[in-house]
Amino acid sequence: MRYLKNPSTNPYFNLALDEYAMKHIDCDEDFFFLWQNEPSVIIGKNQNTAEEINQKFIDEKGIKVARRVSGGGAVYHDIGNLNFTFVINVDDPGKVNYKKFVQPVIDALASMGVTAEASGRNDILVDGLKISGNAQRMANGKLMHHGTLMFDVDVETLVEALNVDPDKITSNGVKSVRSRVTNIKEHLPEGTTLQQFWDALQFYLSNEGKDEEIILTNEDIAKIEYEAVNRFGTWDWIYGASPEFNLKNSKRFPGGRIEVLMHVTDGRIDSVRFIGDYLGIEDVEAIEQRMQGTRFNRADVTAVFEQFTLNKYFGTITLDEILSVMFD
Numbered sequence: 001m002r003y004l005k006n007p008s009t010n011p012y013f014n015l016a017l018d019e020y021a022m023k024h025i026d027c028d029e030d031f032f033f034l035w036q037n038e039p040s041v042i043i044g045k046n047q048n049t050a051e052e053i054n055q056k057f058i059d060e061k062g063i064k065v066a067r068r069v070s071g072g073g074a075v076y077h078d079i080g081n082l083n084f085t086f087v088i089n090v091d092d093p094g095k096v097n098y099k100k101f102v103q104p105v106i107d108a109l110a111s112m113g114v115t116a117e118a119s120g121r122n123d124i125l126v127d128g129l130k131i132s133g134n135a136q137r138m139a140n141g142k143l144m145h146h147g148t149l150m151f152d153v154d155v156e157t158l159v160e161a162l163n164v165d166p167d168k169i170t171s172n173g174v175k176s177v178r179s180r181v182t183n184i185k186e187h188l189p190e191g192t193t194l195q196q197f198w199d200a201l202q203f204y205l206s207n208e209g210k211d212e213e214i215i216l217t218n219e220d221i222a223k224i225e226y227e228a229v230n231r232f233g234t235w236d237w238i239y240g241a242s243p244e245f246n247l248k249n250s251k252r253f254p255g256g257r258i259e260v261l262m263h264v265t266d267g268r269i270d271s272v273r274f275i276g277d278y279l280g281i282e283d284v285e286a287i288e289q290r291m292q293g294t295r296f297n298r299a300d301v302t303a304v305f306e307q308f309t310l311n312k313y314f315g316t317i318t319l320d321e322i323l324s325v326m327f328d
Contacts, residue, residue: 080152240267255316279315
């Protein structure tokens, strides 16, 4: 299979390349590329970013958040993760079956002595444990299929960065994400490096290195970089594209109980109410009105609160405590 080489670890560039490869690389043959991201959480196209990530942890660790053009769930990437993208010519969308398109990866793993299988909607398993999640998108008669390969991912950070749906964990009969995943490194000969794994996968998928590389032009790269900056790296795409949702949360502090009722559309606050038994002396409606239209992220909301002398409105409840009700 023909291939591209992509040395970038920038998630915004890499996701832009995924879409560009599907829509604009004029190649009659199927092709693939392997790639990595620096620590990032990648959100599915139709997901609500705020509900899928642990924003406080992500901010503390400097983890990037990005949204891809395909569906599916949120995933964590780091340099211990190797990703693959296939761009396949498809004449009949009815023939699209993810198991067909992960088979080359399963065969490549088998060539390295790792027995894997396709499972469920979009997973690859080894010994019943997940090593890969996959997603797809079609455009212009081409299927873009991409997936993750957990070679040596930091599972503890993965668990902290994502908000895992408890119902999903329960329905799978396990108590934690840790018990559902495994790293490929654990199933390969001791001392196998990620680069060796990358080289072996590249060799297998490219017909033992016999197939021809597709070289991106400077114009191609410029267009991808433009999309990376002006679309994939923007707040509007990552957060503003989230579906409409309602938020209701409450906590009790030494200064009293506070409940937040909020309606958010396209990542911006439509309306918010602060309810509770805190001892403010000013009508909190002034803050509620000022908050309308604010982007729903900690920094922007903090900036609004900082325009007010908060103890006049919330008594001894602090800014950090209010933010914890809204975001944590």
